[in-house]
Amino acid sequence: MQTNILSICYLIGSVSFIVGLKMLSNPATARKGNLVSAAGMAIAIFGTLFLYQPANSSFHNLGWIAGAMVIGTVVGAVSARKVKMTAMPEMVSIFNGMGGLCAALISIVEFGHIAQDNAPMHVLSILAGMIIGSVSFSGSMIAYGKLSGKIKDHSFSGQHIFNLVVLFVILLLSAYIIFGDSTSPLIIFGFVLALSLVYGILFVLPIGGADMPVVISLLNSFTGIATACAGFLYNNQVMLTGGILVGSAGAILTILMCKAMNRSLKNVLIGSFGGNTAAAGGPAGGQDAAFKEISLSDAAMVMKYAHKVIIVPGYGLAVAQAQHVCHELEKSLTKDGVVVKYAIHPVAGRMPGHMNVLLAEADVSYDDLLELEPANEEFASADVVLILGANDVVNPAAENDPSSPIYGMPILEVGKAKMVIINKRSMRPGYAGIENQLFFQPNSSMLFGDAKDVLQQLIGQIKEL
Amino acid sequence: MQILLNFIQSNLELFYIVILSVFLGIEVISRVPSVLHTPLMSGANAIHGVIIIGSIIVMGEASPDNYLILTLGFVAVIVGTLNVVGGFVVTDRMLEMFKTGKEAAAKRIKEN
Incomplete structure (x- = not known):
């Protein structure tokens, strides 16, 4: 009886994940979709707590489980509530790592339970859950460190070969555990665990910070697969469907993100843009120093007397937390009769859709946000384009320099506007590490400084005029 | 080989779930x-x-x-x-x- 009800709980859980994910993919129903999945999750979890019956004993340790869940709930809810909108990607990365760690821990415990006569497939799902979970955990932690600027890119020559060797050793030892007749499988298991953790670190470490969202999405997909492995192990349908659903959806999402940047997944993982091109971009910057600077008061003047201003927000805006000030600027310009629009590149802000979320947080109207194609049609009619900390997404090299690593990526063609004002902190190249010819074009002017400070001063100047 | 076949046979419904879920995941996400x-x-x-x-x-x-x-x-x-x-x-x-x-x-x- 109990087990039957539990099966129905799991069925409801699985269906709610599918429905929830489907609703999440439409802006109008997204929020409800998230709640639907959460409700299904709650049913599945509480069903397990109260209805699960172990095969040959009773259900133990309910107090410990409840205690752990309370700790997890409080820490999770508080940190998720408190995190700044700009730090969302880091947070997602941490939570993803926690899921991976959970999968790895389950496998470690279950490996201890293995008897001599266990089926190889049983051992395989334990090993796969442990390896994938550990890689996802250590990789997510590195991704978190990179996004928050705590860890820099590291790579050494031959790292790709080294990574492949590590992966090969992991697979070899796993095969030995499954098929060999080792007298001490636990020691080898520990060794595989350590290697998997190391592999996760080595896998993410050389990949550039700009590619972290793709990596997080990929690791997200990995954790889904690790979850599915555990679902196989326990013959648990809700874990299996949930895990596989996330695994496949995550894989597709990863590919969509790569497409938005016009790069292949292989290219991201092997990381041809990080180190090498950054070094190559350096000397070129030394030669061309012929960019113009514009003063704050001049910038305020041209914007106040323009008919149409298009703002191109980028990572710099997100880092400076300048979305609210940006909306202030928009309001004060609109008051003076200037038409203000925002042009949003699909990968602006280092995370597809990140910029839309930030601007929505600042109450910018959804109608004023232009997507890539409509924006490119409107630039020609704009008097001023104000670029706030965006770089690679407006780099004309993507259109006219076949040797550029971002060649072929669709960009915002800001050069069509009468005047382009670029706010940056310095002339340093963007995440892709390449020089931007836009800065040296005759209709471009640079306005150096932190996005938030600059915007505040611009608002002040506009009010005084 | 025999092990694998036996495993698939004894867990057939799990394999159906896996395969259908893969397609479902792809289908749900593709038009976002x-x-x-x-x-x-x-x-x-x-x-x-x-x-x-x-x-x-x-x-x-x-x-x-x-x-x-x-x-x-x-x-x-x-x-x-x-x-x-x-x-x-x-x-x-x-x-x-x-x-x-x-x-x-x-x-x-x-x-x-």
Whole structure:
């Protein structure tokens, strides 16, 4: 009886994940979709707590489980509530790592339970859950460190070969555990665990910070697969469907993100843009120093007397937390009769859709946000384009320099506007590490400084005029 | 080979679930506006938190005097809960931002 009800709980859980994910993919129903999945999750979890019956004993340790869940709930809810909108990607990365760690821990415990006569497939799902979970955990932690600027890119020559060797050793030892007749499988298991953790670190470490969202999405997909492995192990349908659903959806999402940047997944993982091109971009910057600077008061003047201003927000805006000030600027310009629009590149802000979320947080109207194609049609009619900390997404090299690593990526063609004002902190190249010819074009002017400070001063100047 | 065939035969319905879920995942995600990529990734992240059920089972089956397993399981339940609760809350916060201007503004005024 109990087990039957539990099966129905799991069925409801699985269906709610599918429905929830489907609703999440439409802006109008997204929020409800998230709640639907959460409700299904709650049913599945509480069903397990109260209805699960172990095969040959009773259900133990309910107090410990409840205690752990309370700790997890409080820490999770508080940190998720408190995190700044700009730090969302880091947070997602941490939570993803926690899921991976959970999968790895389950496998470690279950490996201890293995008897001599266990089926190889049983051992395989334990090993796969442990390896994938550990890689996802250590990789997510590195991704978190990179996004928050705590860890820099590291790579050494031959790292790709080294990574492949590590992966090969992991697979070899796993095969030995499954098929060999080792007298001490636990020691080898520990060794595989350590290697998997190391592999996760080595896998993410050389990949550039700009590619972290793709990596997080990929690791997200990995954790889904690790979850599915555990679902196989326990013959648990809700874990299996949930895990596989996330695994496949995550894989597709990863590919969509790569497409938005016009790069292949292989290219991201092997990381041809990080180190090498950054070094190559350096000397070129030394030669061309012929960019113009514009003063704050001049910038305020041209914007106040323009008919149409298009703002191109980028990572710099997100880092400076300048979305609210940006909306202030928009309001004060609109008051003076200037038409203000925002042009949003699909990968602006280092995370597809990140910029839309930030601007929505600042109450910018959804109608004023232009997507890539409509924006490119409107630039020609704009008097001023104000670029706030965006770089690679407006780099004309993507259109006219076949040797550029971002060649072929669709960009915002800001050069069509009468005047382009670029706010940056310095002339340093963007995440892709390449020089931007836009800065040296005759209709471009640079306005150096932190996005938030600059915007505040611009608002002040506009009010005084 | 025989092992593999036997395994597939004895877990046939699991394989059906896996294959259908793969297609379902692809189908559900394929037509998504890029605006929703981040919330969607975060929502999917919360869903794989269902791994917590595995950790609850581990704890439930562990005998109360096996402290090693209890410790590992305890940590597993904590991190699993973090994944679930944190994941859903973060996603909800992201999606909250997509609310229509008026609603959001009214809420902000109330908070301030």
